[in-house]
Amino acid sequence: MQITLLAFDWFFLVEKLVLIIGIISVSLVIAMYETWAERKVAAFIQDRIGPNRAGPLGLFQPLADGMKLFMKEEIIPNTSNRMLFILGPCLAMMTAMMTSAVIPWGGTLDLFGRSIPLQITDINIGILYIFGVVSMGVYGIMIGGWASNNKFSLLAALRGASQVISYELPMGLSLIALLMLTGSLKMSVIVGQQLDGWYNVLWQPLGFFIFLVCAFAECNRTPFDLPEAENELNFGYHQEYSSMKLGFYLFAEYINMFISSVIMSTLFFGGYDIPFVNDAHLVESWGNWAVLLQGFCLFAKTAMFIFLFMWVRWTIPRFRYDQLMNLCWKRLIPLALANMIITAAIVLWLKK
Amino acid sequence: MQSLTSRAKQVDRRPMTFLERIYVWEIFKGMLITLKHFFKKKATISYPEQKREFSPVFRGLHVLNRDEQGRERCTACGLCAVACPAEAITMEAAERLPGEENLYREEKYAAKYEINMLRCIFCGLCEEACPKDAIYLSETFAPSNYQRKGLIYGKPDLLIPDPVTQPEEYKKALGNRANQKEKAN
Ligand code: SF4
Numbered sequence: 090m091q092i093t094l095l096a097f098d099w100f101f102l103v104e105k106l107v108l109i110i111g112i113i114s115v116s117l118v119i120a121m122y123e124t125w126a127e128r129k130v131a132a133f134i135q136d137r138i139g140p141n142r143a144g145p146l147g148l149f150q151p152l153a154d155g156m157k158l159f160m161k162e163e164i165i166p167n168t169s170n171r172m173l174f175i176l177g178p179c180l181a182m183m184t185a186m187m188t189s190a191v192i193p194w195g196g197t198l199d200l201f202g203r204s205i206p207l208q209i210t211d212i213n214i215g216i217l218y219i220f221g222v223v224s225m226g227v228y229g230i231m232i233g234g235w236a237s238n239n240k241f242s243l244l245a246a247l248r249g250a251s252q253v254i255s256y257e258l259p260m261g262l263s264l265i266a267l268l269m270l271t272g273s274l275k276m277s278v279i280v281g282q283q284l285d286g287w288y289n290v291l292w293q294p295l296g297f298f299i300f301l302v303c304a305f306a307e308c309n310r311t312p313f314d315l316p317e318a319e320n321e322l323n324f325g326y327h328q329e330y331s332s333m334k335l336g337f338y339l340f341a342e343y344i345n346m347f348i349s350s351v352i353m354s355t356l357f358f359g360g361y362d363i364p365f366v367n368d369a370h371l372v373e374s375w376g377n378w379a380v381l382l383q384g385f386c387l388f389a390k391t392a393m394f395i396f397l398f399m400w401v402r403w404t405i406p407r408f409r410y411d412q413l414m415n416l417c418w419k420r421l422i423p424l425a426l427a428n429m430i431i432t433a434a435i436v437l438w439l440k441k
Numbered sequence: 442m443q444s445l446t447s448r449a450k451q452v453d454r455r456p457m458t459f460l461e462r463i464y465v466w467e468i469f470k471g472m473l474i475t476l477k478h479f480f481k482k483k484a485t486i487s488y489p490e491q492k493r494e495f496s497p498v499f500r501g502l503h504v505l506n507r508d509e510q511g512r513e514r515c516t517a518c519g520l521c522a523v524a525c526p527a528e529a530i531t532m533e534a535a536e537r538l539p540g541e542e543n544l545y546r547e548e549k550y551a552a553k554y555e556i557n558m559l560r561c562i563f564c565g566l567c568e569e570a571c572p573k574d575a576i577y578l579s580e581t582f583a584p585s586n587y588q589r590k591g592l593i594y595g596k597p598d599l600l601i602p603d604p605v606t607q608p609e610e611y612k613k614a615l616g617n618r619a620n621q622k623e624k625a626n
């Protein structure tokens with residue numbers, strides 16, 4: 090018995106646990122400060138200065154907001170399905186967090202004579218896993234809207250579900266073109282290729298653009314924020330929610346935004362690659378510091394995308410529902426298909 | 442039809458051009474506009490630290506005035522209460538007793554003088570009605586309160602500090618407007 094226990098690599102377990110806890114807390118903190126950044130960006134775009142009372146530059150504002158949400162009364166409407174009502178936000182939160190498992194956050198650290206890759210798991214179907222988990226996010230919205238037992242919530246949930254499912258198609262198609270170039274579904278391989286070569290966005294600008302638009306739609310961000318159209322549907326699918334359950338929904342959204350920004354930087358912008366530098370050399374000479382710098386680079390790229398998300402949100406109004414569906418089925422899908430076919434033809438032609 | 446303003450614009454009902462139909466270019470133009478605003482000077486005034494300039498005709502909280510020797514000017518004639526369109530002012534008159542000449546300027550004075558700040562509309566008619574220059578509207582806001590009765594201001598709240606014993610506070614309560622008037626004279 091003891092021997093079998095010892096044979097198991099306990100360090101491996103500890104290492105992965107620490108990594109998981111680290112990544113989850115980092116994403117939570119980033120989601121928290123996204124709310125702060127969102128308000129600041131909104132304020133600056135509207136010629137205001139935004140939250141600046143709680144702490145320096147208003148940096149404690151997210152804490153105050155979280156506190157407020159925790160303190161609020163928890164209301165569960167008595168006509169709703171209690172179990173589903175609670176399950177909704179949990180699912181939304183869970184699916185939002187799960188995607189982070191396959192993303193490579195940096196190179197390989199050398200600690201205590203072990204090499205620790207900064208990736209929770211490097212499965213060979215990385216991208217498929219992400220797609221699977223992301224499409225589960227619909228359940229969070231759908232269950233929440235259904236369990237609220239409220240017409241507006243249900244309508245919003247239906248809108249949300251059909252929107253997310255529709256936009257997954259062009260998203261997948263644009264990725265297929267990318268996968269033809271990389272030849273692997275493994276996230277680490279995709280990043281590895283970009284470390285030495287060019288970023289994928291140079292080979293797939295159209296694919297990247299389609300992916301970007303779909304990411305906006307998947308995150309329910311303006312101009313595709315129809316599930317939470319306040320002026321049409323009161324508040325959207327989380328109308329009946331209060332206190333921290335509402336907080337979870339809002340939080341899940343910000344985590345989604347963070348994760349899809351990370352995915353975009355990983356797939357198209359070289360992931361943790363330090364731009365204009367030969368990473369391999371740097372890792373040799375600087376060791377662990379270079380690896381941390383890589384992680385920082387990934388976060389910088391991500392922050393850029395998050396800013397883009399917010400910038401767009403505070404610039405344009407939302408689409409009408411028919412415009413949304415037309416855009417998806419009549420524009421993006423044919424475009425993505427064409428992109429895929431052209432890529433395939435070129436790849437075949439070059440390989441002969 | 443004659444247009445009402447010089448800025449009226451005909452609604453453009455032409456079908457969208459190709460560039461507009463792919464949205465992207467238009468969105469990009471919009472984003473440039475918002476980016477410009479990102480670096481613009483902000484319109485916010487951080488209130489308690491920074492205060493907005495009041496206009497010279499601003500009408501804020503009332504002040505009951507004193508003369509140079511620190512005597513109350515009000516003679517409880519009631520003209521302000523009559524002039525008040527909101528019926529916010531009530532007062533009780535009393536006769537000045539011998540020995541009180543240093544407190545009240547006239548032979549009759551207001552023993553009780555109350556303004557209900559919830560009723561007051563800050564029109565300034567009381568100021569105009571007063572024959573004795575005893576009441577005027579200052580440059581302060583009516584502050585908030587938890588109770589209605591806290592917003593009925595009595596004489597202690599309204600009277601200006603004594604210019605003889607507390608000249609600093611008197612100057613401050615007088616406000617910018619009075620100071621400017623002094624400068625102009
Ligand atoms: S400002 Fe107008 S409403 Fe207020 S007390 Fe004077 S007369 Fe009455």
Ligand code: SF4
Nearest residue numbers: 515516518519521571
């Ligand atoms: S404030 Fe002026 S108008 Fe009003 S009672 Fe006194 S003296 Fe008369």
